[in-house]
Amino acid sequence: MKKGMLLHKLIVAELALALGHGTFIFLHAPAYGWYLSFTAVGLTISHSLHNLIAWMKIRGFFPPWGTRLYLITLLAAQPYWVVEIYANFSFFNRDQTLFTTTRPYEPLFRDPWWIFTTCFLLYIIxxxxxxxxxxxIRISPRFGVMLLFMVISVVFAIVDMCAIRVENRLGYPPGMEPFWKLAFVFKCLSDTIILDDFKGALDRLGYHYHPDGVPPQEATHARGQSSNRLVDCVPEASLKPPEPVCRPPDMV
Incomplete structure (x- = not known):
């Protein structure tokens, strides 16, 4: 982790908040339910933090209205997670059934931003x-691995949406299927790879196709630690986001 890099600190926080969840299997009632609900709070924060991190990594490609739309929708999803935290606690500690109602909507408030980020990154490349x-992949194998992990996480997220429906029909306890956990593991893996290699991979990629630009080493040195631009060696016009067909006047 580089000193002074907020993005790196947030990724570490994302991983730390999610680490405790899952260790509840080593406990017995009544500590089991209380510990599970407590670690679920950290996991919930980690989910939202992951979507915020995804925005920080691709915001250089967003027009102002795109940034506002992304952050406003992400903020609008947070009340659901407050209800979900309570529902989780009441289900595992008080035998209330609110969690069986809120759990099927969890992917809707967790995954759309990550699915969009994955598709948008592939499009912008x-x-x-x-x-x-x-x-x-030939230019930057690690960048290719990162994209692979992103796609795998999206696949597991979609499978989780389908599994929830089957789970409810079979009468299984909510959240028992492993697909959302696998999706989250690959999300964290992709975040870690981006932390190490995202800017360098984009620099090498840009310089390969635009050799008249600034070499990757010089671009990295010129940016320093305070710069938030993802790519300096590619002409600005090549990374300019497409103009929307109809731009709402209040979001210009």
Whole structure:
């Protein structure tokens, strides 16, 4: 972790908050339910923090209205998580059934921002650099691994949405299927790889297709630790987000 990098600190916080959840299996009632609900609070915060981190990594490609839309919708989802925390506690400690009602909506308030981030990143690479995924992986294998983890996490998130429906029909306790856990593991893995290599991979990719730009080493040195730009060696026009077909006047 680089000193003074807020993004790196948030990624560490995301991992630390989620670590405790799952260790409740070593406890017995009544400590089991209380510990599970307590660690679920950290996991819930980690989910929202992950979506915020995703925005911080791609905000350089957003127009102002896109940033506002992303953050406003993310903020609007937070009341659900407050209800979900209470529902989780009441289900595992007071035998109330509110959790069986709120749990099916969990993917809707957790995954859309990450699915959008994955699709948007693939789109911006194709549009801004004009290369195929095979060429991208050849230039930066670690960046290719990161994209693979992102796609796998999205697949597991979609499977989780389907599994919830089956789970309810079979009468199983909510949250028992492993798919949301696997999706979260791959989300954290992709965050860690981005922490180490995201800017460098984009610099190498940009310089490969725009050799008349600033070399990656010089671009990295020129940015220093205080810069938040993702790519300096690619012409600005190549990374400019597409203009929306109809831009709402209140979001200009």
């Amino acid at each position: 194709q549009r801004g650099y004009g290369c195929s995924l095979v060429q991208l």
